[in-house]
Amino acid sequence: MSSYDVIVVGGGHAGCEAAAASARRGARTALVTFAKSGIGAMSCNPAIGGLGKGHLVREVDALDGLLARGADAGAIHHRMLNSSKGKAVQGPRVQADRKRFRSAIAAMVAAYPNIDVIEGEVVDLLVNNNQVVGVKLGDDSAVDGRAIVLATGTFLGGRLFRGEELLTGGRIDELSAIALGHRLRALNLPIERLKTGTPPRLDGRTIDWAALPEQPSDSSGWTMSPMTAGRQLPQIFCAITRTNARTHDLIRAGLDRSPLFSGAIEGRGPRYCPSIEDKIHRFGDRDGHQVFLEPEGLDTHLVYPNGISTSLPTDVQLAMVRSMEGLADVEMVVPGYAVEYDYVDPRALDRRLALSALPGLFCAGQINGTTGYEEAAAQGLVAGANAAAHAIDLAPVTLDRASSYIGVMIDDLVLQGVTEPYRMLTARAEYRLHLRADNAATRLGPLGLEWGLIGAERRAFDAARADDRAGIERDMAATYSASEMARSGAPVRQDGSRRSLFEWARFAEVGPDVIEQLVPSITTVHPDLREEILEDARYAPYLERQAAEIADLRQNENIPVPGDFDYESLGGLSLEMREKLMLARPQTLAEAGRVRGITPAALAAILVAVRRKAA
Numbered sequence: 278m279s280s281y282d283v284i285v286v287g288g289g290h291a292g293c294e295a296a297a298a299s300a301r302r303g304a305r306t307a308l309v310t311f312a313k314s315g316i317g318a319m320s321c322n323p324a325i326g327g328l329g330k331g332h333l334v335r336e337v338d339a340l341d342g343l344l345a346r347g348a349d350a351g352a353i354h355h356r357m358l359n360s361s362k363g364k365a366v367q368g369p370r371v372q373a374d375r376k377r378f379r380s381a382i383a384a385m386v387a388a389y390p391n392i393d394v395i396e397g398e399v400v401d402l403l404v405n406n407n408q409v410v411g412v413k414l415g416d417d418s419a420v421d422g423r424a425i426v427l428a429t430g431t432f433l434g435g436r437l438f439r440g441e442e443l444l445t446g447g448r449i450d451e452l453s454a455i456a457l458g459h460r461l462r463a464l465n466l467p468i469e470r471l472k473t474g475t476p477p478r479l480d481g482r483t484i485d486w487a488a489l490p491e492q493p494s495d496s497s498g499w500t501m502s503p504m505t506a507g508r509q510l511p512q513i514f515c516a517i518t519r520t521n522a523r524t525h526d527l528i529r530a531g532l533d534r535s536p537l538f539s540g541a542i543e544g545r546g547p548r549y550c551p552s553i554e555d556k557i558h559r560f561g562d563r564d565g566h567q568v569f570l571e572p573e574g575l576d577t578h579l580v581y582p583n584g585i586s587t588s589l590p591t592d593v594q595l596a597m598v599r600s601m602e603g604l605a606d607v608e609m610v611v612p613g614y615a616v617e618y619d620y621v622d623p624r625a626l627d628r629r630l631a632l633s634a635l636p637g638l639f640c641a642g643q644i645n646g647t648t649g650y651e652e653a654a655a656q657g658l659v660a661g662a663n664a665a666a667h668a669i670d671l672a673p674v675t676l677d678r679a680s681s682y683i684g685v686m687i688d689d690l691v692l693q694g695v696t697e698p699y700r701m702l703t704a705r706a707e708y709r710l711h712l713r714a715d716n717a718a719t720r721l722g723p724l725g726l727e728w729g730l731i732g733a734e735r736r737a738f739d740a741a742r743a744d745d746r747a748g749i750e751r752d753m754a755a756t757y758s759a760s761e762m763a764r765s766g767a768p769v770r771q772d773g774s775r776r777s778l779f780e781w782a783r784f785a786e787v788g789p790d791v792i793e794q795l796v797p798s799i800t801t802v803h804p805d806l807r808e809e810i811l812e813d814a815r816y817a818p819y820l821e822r823q824a825a826e827i828a829d830l831r832q833n834e835n836i837p838v839p840g841d842f843d844y845e846s847l848g849g850l851s852l853e854m855r856e857k858l859m860l861a862r863p864q865t866l867a868e869a870g871r872v873r874g875i876t877p878a879a880l881a882a883i884l885v886a887v888r889r890k891a892a
Contacts, residue, residue: 279395281307282668284412284422285661286399286457288316291642291653292428293386294342295661299426300389301341302729304665307420308386309395309412311432311452316394317347317382319375319650320430320448321475323573323581326370326501328358329701330651332682334369335717337654338502340725341735343385344654345502351378353513353575355495364812365709371501374510374574395420400456402464402638409637415456424664426639428657431473433644434458434619438536439612440590449614458619464635467622470543471698473648474552474586474615477594480608481572481580489516489603492569503718503805504738513572516603519565520553520585524600528557531593542588542617545697550648552615553585553597568601579610588615620646623690624860628675629663630656630687639664645690648698655683662730674728677834678871679708679827681721692861692872710816711823715809718742745802749810752796753778767791782814833867838887840864849882 283299285292288310296308310316325348326334338345354372386392401413402425411421427433432447432454445453462468494512535554536542551559556566569583587594591612598604623645625632630645632638641660642653662674676684685706690699706712712720722739725731731739757765758775767787778795781787789811793800799807813820840862844855854875863869866887870880 279307279393280421281305281393282422283307283424283426283661283664284309284420285426285428285664286412287428287430287432287642288313288394289318289320289428289430289642289653290344290650291430291657291660292426293317293382294337294344294654294657295426295428295639295641295664296392297343297386297389298340298658298661298730299665299668300391301732302662302665302669302671304391304668306389306392306661306665307395307422308392309397309399309414309420311396311398313383313394313396315451316386317379318448319373319378321473322583323375323378323571324370324372324583325378325650326368327651328366328368329682329703329705330649331358331368331370332703332712332714332717333651333655333686333701334501335714336681336683336721337651337658338504339717339721340658341731342654342658343382344651346385346505347378347382348373348501349505350381350509351375351574352501352508353494353510353572354515355499355508355512356492357495357497357499360495364713364715364808366703367714368703369499369501369714372515372571374576376574376576377510398452398454398456401460402457404464404635407635409635423668424637424639426641426657426660426664427644428641428653428660429454429457430643430653431616431618433461434470436617437614438542438588438617439614440531440534440536440588440593442590442614443536443541444614447616447618449611461619461621466632466634467625468619469622470617471545471620471643471646471695472542472615472617473643473698474588475613476553476582476585476587477598477609477613478573478611479570479580479582479598479604480610481570481578483606483608484516484570484580485603485605486516489518489570491516499805503742503803504735511575513575515572516570518568518570518601518603520568520597520601521565524565524597525557527593527596527600528554528589531589532558534590534593536588536615542615550586550700553587554589570603585613586615587613589613618643620644620695622646622694624692624694624862626691627864628687628691629666629673630660631663631667637664637667639667643698646695646699647686647690648700652686652699652701655686658730659683659687662728672728674730676724677831678706679711679830680724681717682706682712685712688868688871692863692868694860708823708827710819711827713809713812715805715812719746719809742803742806745806746810749796749799749802749806750779752798753782753792753810753814755795757781757795762787762791765791765794779814779817782811783817830867833870834865836866836884836887838863838865838869838883839890842883842887842890847882847886850879854879
């Protein structure tokens with residue numbers, strides 16, 4: 278029997294990050310996947326990042342994860358979403374060449390000497406004294422492990438729907454983890470069903486590109502990871518088309534053949550990325566919906582029509598796409614389909630993404646009710662790091678809402694649960710000015726170093742970056758009078774004041790060119806770091822106010838609520854509040870306050886009862 282510290286089940290985004298994080302912490306790790314060729318495969322949209330999601334990518338990168346560097350290795354189109362708005366809500370997004378992205382991720386996984394990749398299907402969990410001790414594979418062999426990470430994606434009990442067709446699998450033409458799904462249900466875990474979907478793939482050679490508006494790649498030169506030395510591949514454009522009245526009529530005529538409306542699909546789909554059937558049904562007043570035509574790579578003719586995820590029958594799908602401008606003669610290479618799969622209610626997890634009911638078992642990605650590569654990768658990193666901690670006796674890795682979008686996501690999942698696939702949005706974070714995509718390395722690099730998640734190359738990069746930052750901040754601490762600023766080209770009000778350059782940077786009249794003139798060294802540092810420092814200067818008063826709010830939050834995080842706290846006997850709570858608190862089982866007063874529907878009066882009653890019990 279092979280023996281490992283950590284076994285990771287699944288080679289998608291969550292599984293790869295989990296295995297890599299476990300390995301970086303020193304654990305001997307096995308990555309079990311159906312096929313080695315599927316490691317790092319992009320199941321749906323060939324894009325990484327976006328609003329909220331781009332923050333997660335940068336945070337995974339700051340903790341020395343794989344996703345950002347993989348995205349840079351395959352990036353053929355860059356777009357900074359919300360670029361006209363403040364840095365806090367901007368979202369970096371790249372369109373990636375599928376083949377090159379997958380190759381880059383697989384190569385990074387293979388570079389870890391303490392990761393072994395095992396091809397096979399996990400059909401059972403080996404449990405001894407209510408603790409996992411390994412897995413059983415489909416060929417009856419066993420792999421021994423002290424901790425296990427389930428990163429099964431849509432493969433756990435996966436079923437595919439396309440019109441009247443019903444297939445078994447987690448992706449088209451691939452297997453489904455049926456036996457493992459049955460095993461988890463037999464363990465009485467809280468398992469339910471969710472649904473996601475994918476659009477048809479089109480032959481780009483049959484698209485009339487000249488008839489459509491182009492969306493070029495950003496020319497500013499940014500990359501997903503600051504460690505990537507510039508863009509590595511040619512940049513190509515995407516194009517935009519729209520659905521129209523004829524498209525909508527075709528879809529409505531086919532709804533009776535859609536499994537979403539026939540009742541064949543039980544699981545609920547993502548609200549923020551609905552199928553085209555959902556859009557037409559829910560937004561019947563719209564005269565059209567944008568569809569982004571996104572090439573899938575430099576060496577393929579396949580095009581991903583972003584915005585028309587569907588499970589309609591194949592003939593309806595073909596008529597639908599041909600009804601849109603520029604697609605009258607398009608050929609459909611692979612029809613779209615919906616996927617329904619099992620997930621574990623994430624309220625059964627703690628902040629380590631560990632299942633409380635079964636020590637040693639961790640979950641990451643879509644098995645926790647989330648959607649998207651970015652959410653999966655971030656959870657994989659946390660679950661893998663904590664699986665290693667469990668296996669080889671290290672400190673746990675936990676992140677809170679004030680430190681990261683990763684912390685926001687995990688807090689949302691373990692406290693609130695999900696009723697639909699969870700997607701990260703900037704609106705979910707209370708401390709957006711502090712949790713920007715551009716300062717992820719500053720926020721999380723020191724924590725990653727403390728937890729042993731940072732490799733030698735990243736350590737050297739972070740150390741040099743910290744030195745650069747300290748030098749710029751020292752230079753910007755120099756004071757200048759209003760008249761001196763005016764002579765430097767900043768038409769500030771002549772009030773006789775003298776301020777540090779860091780303070781002057783808050784004034785609209787003091788542009789980057791003035792600061793570069795007075796602090797020439799700022800032009801020599803990495804552009805991302807330069808932007809981060811200037812953004813910190815511009816919003817310093819607001820960041821200070823937010824820092825005070827964070828201090829209050831952490832004060833309440835230090836007030837523990839016992840795990841066996843009796844909410845039923847506590848007066849002042851409604852039946853609904855009691856039910857929500859018993860499901861969430863908040864570990865601190867701050868967590869209790871974040872459970873939906875808990876009022877300040879209820880929180881005060883909990884605090885009094887906790888203090889009385891502790892007295």
